[in-house]
Amino acid sequence: DVIVSEIMYNPASFNPLEEYIELYNREAMPVNAAGWQVRGGVDFTIPNVPQAVIPAGGYLVIAADPATFAAKYPAVTNYVGGWAGQLSNRSDVIDLVNTRGETIDRVEYFDEGDWATRAPGPLDRGHYGWIWTTPADGGGSSLELINAAVSNNYGQNWKASTTAQGTPGAANSVAAVDIAPLVLDVTHFPIIPRSDEPVTVTARILDE
Numbered sequence: 001d002v003i004v005s006e007i008m009y010n011p012a013s014f015n016p017l018e019e020y021i022e023l024y025n026r027e028a029m030p031v032n033a034a035g036w037q038v039r040g041g042v043d044f045t046i047p048n049v050p051q052a053v054i055p056a057g058g059y060l061v062i063a064a065d066p067a068t069f070a071a072k073y074p075a076v077t078n079y080v081g082g083w084a085g086q087l088s089n090r091s092d093v094i095d096l097v098n099t100r101g102e103t104i105d106r107v108e109y110f111d112e113g114d115w116a117t118r119a120p121g122p123l124d125r126g127h128y129g130w131i132w133t134t135p136a137d138g139g140g141s142s143l144e145l146i147n148a149a150v151s152n153n154y155g156q157n158w159k160a161s162t163t164a165q166g167t168p169g170a171a172n173s174v175a176a177v178d179i180a181p182l183v184l185d186v187t188h189f190p191i192i193p194r195s196d197e198p199v200t201v202t203a204r205i206l207d208e
Contacts, residue, residue, distance in 0.1 A: 001026035002033065002054060003152055004094055004107045005145040008166050009087040012140035016086045017065040018072060020079075020168055021094060025054040026148055035099040038062055041092035044083035051078050061168045069168075076169040089137065107152055111137045114155030135160040142166025147179045149208045156182045181207040 006022035021038060025031050034052040038044045044062055046052050054060045063069035063081030070079075087094075089111065096105040109115055112132035121131035135141035141160040144167070150157050163173040185204045193199050 002031050002096065003105045003145070003148065004096060005059070005148060005152070006142050006161075006166060006168065006172060007087070007094070007107070007109055007136075008142040008168070009092065009109065010089040010111075010136070010138045011165075012138060014138060015068070017068040019064040019087050020069060020081070020142075020166075021062045021087075022168055023054065023060045023062065023096065024145070024148055025056060025058050025060075028056050030055050030058075033060060036104070037095075037097045038083065039095040039097055041087045041094065042083040042085035044081070046080055049080060051080055059169050063168075072165070073168055078169045105152070109143060109158070110155065115143070115158060116155075140164050142168075144172040144174045146172070146174050146176050147208055148175075149177070150179065150182065150206065154182050154184065154206075156184075177208070179208070181205045 002023055002025050004021060005024035008018065008020045011018040030053050032053050033046050034048040036046045051060060059078060061076060061079035062083065063079050064083055066081040069081060091108065091110045093106065093108045095103055098104050111134060116132040116134040118130050119133045121129045136143040143158050144161045145152050146157050146159055159174040161167060161173045167173050183203050184206055188199050188201045190197060
C-alpha cells in the first residue's frame with residue numbers, strides 16, 4: 001500500500017536536478033521503507049534514516065539532488081535523495097522494490113495519450129495539426145495521482161498539478177475521492193466491419 005503518487009519528470013527549468021518522485025503510504029500504520037529501491041529510469045536505495053519511516057497517510061519524497069530540492073522547497077523536510085540516472089521527458093518506468101526483491105508498485109508514465117490532452121498544434125507547412133500537451137511536461141507542473149484508492153497504472157487517474165512546481169511531501173492538488181470510472185481496454189469486433197455487419201464494442205470499467 002505504498003505507492004508512487006507524484007512525479008516531477010520535466011521541470012520548467014529543464015534542470016534534471018529538480019526532478020523528484022513522491023511516495024504515499026495508504027496503510028493505517030507507519031511503513032519503514034529503508035532499504036527499498038527505486039528502479040527504472042533512475043536508481044536509488046532509500047537509506048536508513050528517520051525520513052524512511054512513512055507515517056500512515058504520509059508521504060516520502062525521493063529527490064534527484066537533495067541540495068537542489070532543499071533550495072527549491074525549503075518547507076519540505078520529508079525527503080531523501082541523490083539518485084543515479086534521469087527521468088525521461090517522454091516515457092519511463094518507475095519500480096518500487098522492497099528489501100525482499102518484491103515489486104511494491106510500478107508506474108509507466110507517458111507525455112501523450114491518457115496522460116495528456118489533444119490540442120491544436122503550430123502551423124506546419126500551411127496546415128494545422130494536433131499535438132499532445134500537458135503542463136507536467138516542462139510547463140511547471142508535476143504529474144499527480146488523483147485518487148489513491150484507484151490503480152495508479154492508468155493515465156486517466158493522473159493529472160498535471162494545479163499548484164506550480166507540484167506539491168512534494170503533501171496532499172496532491174488534484175486529489176479527489178470520487179472520480180469518473182476509468183474506461184479501459186476498449187475493443188471492437190469485427191476489426192474492419194462491412195457496412196452491413198453489426199459491431200460489438202467491449203470495455204473494462206474500473207471504479208473506486
